[in-house]
Amino acid sequence: MSRDEAVIAYVLRLADNALILAQRMIELVTAKPELEEELANANFALDFIGQARMLYSYAAELEGAGRSEDDFAFMRDGNEFRNLLLIEQPNGHFGDSIVRQYLFEAFYVHQLDALTRCKDQRIAEIAARAIKEVRYHLRHISHWLIRLGDGTDESHQRVQASLDELWRFTGEMFVSDEVDVAIRDNLAGPDLEAIAALWKRDVEDVIAEATLQLPEDQWMARGGKQGQHSEHFGFLIAEMQFLQRSYAGASW
Amino acid sequence: MAAVSREQVYEWLADVPDPEIPVLSILDLGIVRDVSVNGGVTVSLTPTYSGCPATEVIESSVLAALEKKGIESIAIKRVLSPPWTTDWISDAGREKLREYGIAPPARASRAIACPQCESLHTERISEFGSTACKAAWRCRDCLEPFEYFKCL
Numbered sequence: 507m508s509r510d511e512a513v514i515a516y517v518l519r520l521a522d523n524a525l526i527l528a529q530r531m532i533e534l535v536t537a538k539p540e541l542e543e544e545l546a547n548a549n550f551a552l553d554f555i556g557q558a559r560m561l562y563s564y565a566a567e568l569e570g571a572g573r574s575e576d577d578f579a580f581m582r583d584g585n586e587f588r589n590l591l592l593i594e595q596p597n598g599h600f601g602d603s604i605v606r607q608y609l610f611e612a613f614y615v616h617q618l619d620a621l622t623r624c625k626d627q628r629i630a631e632i633a634a635r636a637i638k639e640v641r642y643h644l645r646h647i648s649h650w651l652i653r654l655g656d657g658t659d660e661s662h663q664r665v666q667a668s669l670d671e672l673w674r675f676t677g678e679m680f681v682s683d684e685v686d687v688a689i690r691d692n693l694a695g696p697d698l699e700a701i702a703a704l705w706k707r708d709v710e711d712v713i714a715e716a717t718l719q720l721p722e723d724q725w726m727a728r729g730g731k732q733g734q735h736s737e738h739f740g741f742l743i744a745e746m747q748f749l750q751r752s753y754a755g756a757s758w
Numbered sequence: 759m760a761a762v763s764r765e766q767v768y769e770w771l772a773d774v775p776d777p778e779i780p781v782l783s784i785l786d787l788g789i790v791r792d793v794s795v796n797g798g799v800t801v802s803l804t805p806t807y808s809g810c811p812a813t814e815v816i817e818s819s820v821l822a823a824l825e826k827k828g829i830e831s832i833a834i835k836r837v838l839s840p841p842w843t844t845d846w847i848s849d850a851g852r853e854k855l856r857e858y859g860i861a862p863p864a865r866a867s868r869a870i871a872c873p874q875c876e877s878l879h880t881e882r883i884s885e886f887g888s889t890a891c892k893a894a895w896r897c898r899d900c901l902e903p904f905e906y907f908k909c910l
Contacts, residue, residue, distance in 0.1 A: 541884070542884040542885065542886055545884070545886035545887065546885065546886045549886055549890040551809075552807070552809035552810075552811070552890060553807060553808050553809050553890070554809070555808075555809045556805070556807060556808025556809025556810065557808045557809070559808075559809075560808060560838070627839075628838075630839075631838035631839040631841070632838060634838070634839065634840075634841045635805070635808055635838055635841045636808055638841065638843070638910055639807060639808060642910075646885060
């Protein structure tokens, strides 16, 4: 894999994480339990869409093959997407979505922080823009996790079950492959081992404050970064891509 | 067409409103990062939030405003660095926000003053408001609800 190919692959992973999480959040628009949460969810999803657009545009420029941001989003098949498995997990109940969002954004904030110092100027600029948004998300989401964990017996039990269920998807975030290594070595990008330690520290703090139990070490699912997705993913992109696949080039 | 000066272009841009908070011009908002006038006119803009839906509307308003003034060759450049924060809003812009009924973003850790009665006795109702950049607040003295432009 050439240096440029690694950068394109890495930028597409970042973009796919942002887009697919946004798509999951969009599924929840008009379905949140209260108005403030409705606005928070839609606003956060919009931040992710904006980040995905900046990243896809950059990937398109690097690739130089005439593809647009829309081509990346709507015209690739499932196995061409490189988002984490955690991101594509179904929304489930309110606690499930909060836990999924928290576990990912607690990682993403450190990934972006490292990227603001990387040698690729464009990636560093996008990361500097995005991290401001993600810090705001994290503050909000961790408050919810604490409120649910340290809430009623029912909310405590249910959010503990969400945490136990989603935990097996967290390992993938910290497994380096050749793309991660190339970005770390060539561009002074994130060191996933260092990020794993920061993530664990933050997550332990919030989980303790939420009076929840940290799940035990266990088998970790992986494959998203290589394009091997869970069953849920096919349904997600079928809905997301339907319009552009059926009426290619349709616009508002 | 006679050559235009940068100053002239800035003057025209002062009439281009932010589509979500039309009392602010894009200059007040601090998103015009540069204007250059080599033959054509190039305007460098930076987005406020990554996903701000106003970005494209603003770009087309700038194009329209300059075309109306007879400029033929116009380029819009998107720049990301340094990232926009609420500190880029000008003092004039902050004053216009207040008059419009939106509390401007806090500087340092000062309390949020009610834009109606200036009381500092205010409370947050919701961290999220009608747009990504605003939160909902209420004054506990005059009891008016108001919007607060979030500090970013």
